[in-house]
Amino acid sequence: MSAPVQExxxxxxxxxxxxxxxxxxxxxxxxxxxxxxxGQNRRAVGxxxxxxxxxxxxxxxxxxVGIMGGADRIEIVRGDSYFQSxxxxxxxSVIELAVVGKxxxxxxxxxxxxxxxxxxxxxxxxxxxxxxxxxxxxxxxNFDRRLGGRFxxxxxxxxAQGIGRLTGVEVxxxxxxxxxxxxxxxxxxxxxxxxxxxxxxxxxxxLEYFLLLRAGYLIPVEEHTALLDEYLxxxxxxxxxxxxxxxxxxxxxxxxxxxxxxxxxxxxxxCYVVDDDFVLGAHFIERDLDERGDPWxxxxxxxxxxxxxxxxxxxxxxxxxSELVRRVRDVRGEGVIFMAPSFCDPALLDQPMLAAAxxxxxxxxxxxxxxxxxxxxxxxxxxxxxxADGLKLWSNA
Amino acid sequence: MTxxxxxxxxxxxxxxxxxxxxxxxxxxxxxxFERIRRRTVxxxxxxxxxxxxxxVGVRRDQLDYIATTGEGDTIPWRTGHFYGMTTHxxxxxxxxxxxxxAVDVGALHARAMRFDExxxxxxxxxxxQCASGSGQFVENIARYLGVALDEVGTLSRKAEKPEKVxxxxxxxAETDVINMVSRGISTPNILRGIHDSIAMRLxxxxxxxxxxxxxxxxxxxxxxxxxxxxxxxRLRDGAAVVDVRTHELSVHAGxxxxxxxxxxxxxxxxxxxxxxxxxxxxxxANAGGG
Numbered sequence: 001m002s003a004p005v006q007e008x009x010x011x012x013x014x015x016x017x018x019x020x021x022x023x024x025x026x027x028x029x030x031x032x033x034x035x036x037x038x039g040q041n042r043r044a045v046g047x048x049x050x051x052x053x054x055x056x057x058x059x060x061x062x063x064x065v066g067i068m069g070g071a072d073r074i075e076i077v078r079g080d081s082y083f084q085s086x087x088x089x090x091x092x093s094v095i096e097l098a099v100v101g102k103x104x105x106x107x108x109x110x111x112x113x114x115x116x117x118x119x120x121x122x123x124x125x126x127x128x129x130x131x132x133x134x135x136x137x138x139x140x141x142n143f144d145r146r147l148g149g150r151f152x153x154x155x156x157x158x159x160a161q162g163i164g165r166l167t168g169v170e171v172x173x174x175x176x177x178x179x180x181x182x183x184x185x186x187x188x189x190x191x192x193x194x195x196x197x198x199x200x201x202x203x204x205x206x207l208e209y210f211l212l213l214r215a216g217y218l219i220p221v222e223e224h225t226a227l228l229d230e231y232l233x234x235x236x237x238x239x240x241x242x243x244x245x246x247x248x249x250x251x252x253x254x255x256x257x258x259x260x261x262x263x264x265x266x267x268x269x270x271c272y273v274v275d276d277d278f279v280l281g282a283h284f285i286e287r288d289l290d291e292r293g294d295p296w297x298x299x300x301x302x303x304x305x306x307x308x309x310x311x312x313x314x315x316x317x318x319x320x321x322s323e324l325v326r327r328v329r330d331v332r333g334e335g336v337i338f339m340a341p342s343f344c345d346p347a348l349l350d351q352p353m354l355a356a357a358x359x360x361x362x363x364x365x366x367x368x369x370x371x372x373x374x375x376x377x378x379x380x381x382x383x384x385x386x387x388a389d390g391l392k393l394w395s396n397a
Numbered sequence: 398m399t400x401x402x403x404x405x406x407x408x409x410x411x412x413x414x415x416x417x418x419x420x421x422x423x424x425x426x427x428x429x430f431e432r433i434r435r436r437t438v439x440x441x442x443x444x445x446x447x448x449x450x451x452x453v454g455v456r457r458d459q460l461d462y463i464a465t466t467g468e469g470d471t472i473p474w475r476t477g478h479f480y481g482m483t484t485h486x487x488x489x490x491x492x493x494x495x496x497x498x499a500v501d502v503g504a505l506h507a508r509a510m511r512f513d514e515x516x517x518x519x520x521x522x523x524x525x526q527c528a529s530g531s532g533q534f535v536e537n538i539a540r541y542l543g544v545a546l547d548e549v550g551t552l553s554r555k556a557e558k559p560e561k562v563x564x565x566x567x568x569x570a571e572t573d574v575i576n577m578v579s580r581g582i583s584t585p586n587i588l589r590g591i592h593d594s595i596a597m598r599l600x601x602x603x604x605x606x607x608x609x610x611x612x613x614x615x616x617x618x619x620x621x622x623x624x625x626x627x628x629x630x631r632l633r634d635g636a637a638v639v640d641v642r643t644h645e646l647s648v649h650a651g652x653x654x655x656x657x658x659x660x661x662x663x664x665x666x667x668x669x670x671x672x673x674x675x676x677x678x679x680x681x682a683n684a685g686g687g
Contacts (some may be wrong), residue, residue: 179660245464245660268470270478361531385480386518392662394517 003284012195013234020211023218024260027073029105031218036105037249043167045108045133048094048118049255050312052110052137052283053299055179058158058221061169065106066217066281069093072101072259072373076126083122088343090256098128101172113313114255115346117198133161133166139303141314149300156299176295184288186221189228193277194283196232198331201272202242206263206297213279214257222225244299245272246391249333251354252340252347253323254310256372265377270388275331276308285310305323307309311346312322320350328341328363334391337384338367364391400426401661402426404446404657405484406438409504409532409617412649413445415460415655416454419666420551423491423657427453428649437567442446442472445673449674464659465649466651469631473593476591481657482508482523487516487612487657488650494644498608500599500641501650502618504532507595509602516555516654520606524598531595532617534567535624538574542584564596570594619647619685 009017021030029044034043047054053066063226069196070076079096097103111122111134122136138155140148160171169175192214197204212231216224243286244269254277266273287307290298307313310321336358340347351367358365366387368380398419405412409432412657415426428450433441434569450457465475466484481501487603489499490512508523524531560582563569570591577587595618603612614633620643629641646653 017625110411239475243475268478269480270470365561384483385478386482389480389483392479393483393658393665 001356004182009044011234013231013238016231016234017208017211020208020215022291023215024071024211025073025216027070027102027149029065029102029218032063032105035063035220037073040219041168043107043163044105045110045111045163045166047281048112048114049281050112050114050310051089051139051281051307052112053156053159053303054221054281055176055183055295055299056156056171057110057163058182058197059171059175059265060160060163062107062163063220064217066214066279067094067097067103067106067109067371068214068217068257070097071257072261072375075371082393086343087117088256088341089373090341091117093372095124095128098125106132108135108163108361110135110137112137112312113139115344118255129157133162135162139312143304143316144315145304147302149297152300152303156296165224166259169292170264173295176299177291179246180289180295180298181291182221182225184291186216186225186228187283187285187288189218189225189232190283192232193228196235197272200242201245201247202273203238203240206267206273206276207260208235208317210257210260210263210275210278213261213282216334218278223308244392245336246388247269247272247274247332248276248388249324249328249331249336250276250278250338250339252311252338252344252351253278254312255344256341258339258370259372259374261377261382262339262370262374266380269381270392271337271384272334277308280310282310284310311350318353321354324354325361325363332365333393335364335366335387337387338365342371364395399461399660400459401653401659402446402460402466403447403464403657403659403664404442404463404472404475404482405468405649405655406442406465406467407503407537407617407651408468408506409433410546410648411438411441411445411583412652413449414441414649414652414656415449415455416653416660418657418660425491425646425653425658426455430648432618436459438468438471441556442469449522449666459575462656462659462663462671464655464662465653469655476555477614477659477662479655481651482510482518482521483516484651484652484654484658486512486518488652489615489647490514491653491657492615492644492646492650493611493613495611495614496642497510497610498603498612498639499650500603500612500614501534501616502532502595502610502614502624503616505530507602507616507633509599509606510518511606512606515616516657522602522605524602534570534595535618535621538588541571541574542578542587544584544588546684547620549621550622550624552585553621554585554626555591556583556585559589559593560586561593562587562590562625563575565576569617584602592621592623592627593631595624596631599628600631603632603639607631607637611640611642613650614641615647615650618649619643620645620651620654653667 046067057064069090079092139151142148248271285302309323403414413429417424429445451573510521523533632639
């Protein structure tokens with residue numbers, strides 16, 4: 001079974017979805033080029049998953065652009081020669097995008113610490129793109145404010161200086177506060193989207209939810225917030241009907257993103273995804289950040305105190321399992337699908353711990369793997385379908 | 398009383414069943430079978446659905462649950478979807494209450510499953526990519542031999558000396574058949590050879606999950622008496638006692654199972670929400686098929 005075909009959506013909502021699909025398919029970053037062409041000396045800075053404080057890039061006058069790989073839309077020719085075969089697919093497609101010139105619109109790159117592969121990728125970018133700004137953002141794994149917090153602030157300030165040299169704009173406290181405010185508006189809109197999807201998943205299909213989050217990685221934050229608001233208004237009036245699907249929580253897809261066909265397959269197999277970690281950086285901070293005090297402190301606090309549990313973060317107090325259980329309960333989830341990219345060490349290493357926590361609470365779970373260029377979904381359809389049937393028919397919940 | 402519909406969209410045909418469940422048990426109200434041929438699946442589903450609704454005298458809005466299975470997950474006005482394995486097991490149990498196993502042979506896939514007394518699948522195996530154990534393969538061979546599909550089973554059972562055919566690959570098997578025709582092998586012997594080759598693959602699936610007792614053949618090839626006989630012969634060889642059966646409605650097993658599980662699901666949800674008379678699924682704004 002290949003990727004199921006998407007039904008045509010009528011009206012303004014259909015136009016919006018088409019625009020989001022076009023942004024998703026825009027491997028040449030035409031939207032970024034367009035943004036740059038609308039002003040003098042505009043700069044764009046790409047960042048890799050999972051989380052980067054986009055406020056810093058924004059405050060330095062640059063456009064933060066998410067680099068999420070080539071999905072299933074680019075043939076890997078040279079990318080494979082840079083990496084061994086037993087690692088995930090994302091870095092291969094990112095290298096491919098870079099060497100064929102598809103990332104030329106970007107003036108700099110930020111690689112947050114998440115795993116060895118992304119760290120090595122940052123080194124390759126330094127060697128390959130000598131004329132570009134490349135920064136390895138070493139996110140703290142020590143969550144003591146005086147240690148990890150201080151370290152993180154220094155690292156963000158180095159990042160701000162680097163981007164400032166590109167744009168010629170110094171990141172002042174007031175500029176950073178303004179950026180935090182803009183991203184707070186965006187976070188609030190994303191939270192409304194997440195809540196709508198969890199409450200009425202038939203109105204907000206996973207595919208559209210995913211495309212909306214992805215769009216936010218290519219357009220200015222202010223435009224994205226407006227897009228989210230309009231979408232939410234339209235879907236509320238869409239008249240989409242509720243189906244008897246099971247409510248599942250998906251974990252493991254926080255870095256390399258699943259192909260669109262996989263998201264459609266899950267829903268058609270009878271699963272409403274009511275919580276997930278897709279495009280996690282877009283909803284990584286769970287609440288608004290302080291807009292009035294020290295903005296660096298506010299950003300550090302966001303990461304240290306208010307970020308969601310993730311395999312890319314050290315879990316000092318071993319609370320990831322209980323946090324997942326809490327989240328499943330909060331969204332009235334009936335089961336969990338661990339959906340990790342093949343060879344994703346952080347996701348796969350966390351899985352046994354998370355699965356054990358679910359089993360203790362008698363929450364059903366299943367696990368499947370994908371890569372960003374997966375094109376055949378029959379096995380996934382079978383697995384998700386039987387999981388959904390099991391929950392619908394034989395679960396006591 | 399709960400009234401539900403099951404729609405099984407296969408690779409070659411659409412099957413629809415209407416089922417009524419209540420204090421007196423489960424009653425099959427009507428079925429419809431429609432080949433897809435060169436039409437869109439949506440139009441065939443709409444036609445088959447309306448046909449069976451008219452035949453049993455039921456309006457769409459009287460249905461408590463519209464369940465799809467197979468490739469029916471593209472039907473936007475469904476209430477819910479069940480995986481094919483789940484529905485064939487339940488349909489087989491309805492048609493043959495003694496059955497604890499089923500072999501579903503459709504146009505492009507074949508699978509064997511073992512289930513309990515509620516129709517819950519305990520174990521299953523299915524064919525992979527190759528279509529040599531499938532209905533499409535038999536259709537192709539029948540076309541080469543100039544035999545109508547409904548004659549295939551009868552002719553096969555007249556075979557006296559079946560010819561061996563490749564059981565691994567449909568393409569090789571088709572080459573074998575061309576050679577046999579040129580060698581003057583009789584049509585019954587060729588057909589029984591084909592049935593034996595398919596039966597060998599199906600028996601291997603069934604043995605892999607240790608089926609025993611009564612096993613119902615479902616899916617499009619369930620009406621092919623030659624294949625059922627060949628499978629019965631194959632499974633007679635094994636250690637476990639297997640009673641291979643078919644049913645005149647076996648081809649509808651998926652649709653019947655979907656309708657029955659739709660009813661089960663409807664009642665389960667109603668029990669969760671006792672204040673409501675029906676499940677809370679909203680009506681689609683643009684339900685197809687009238």
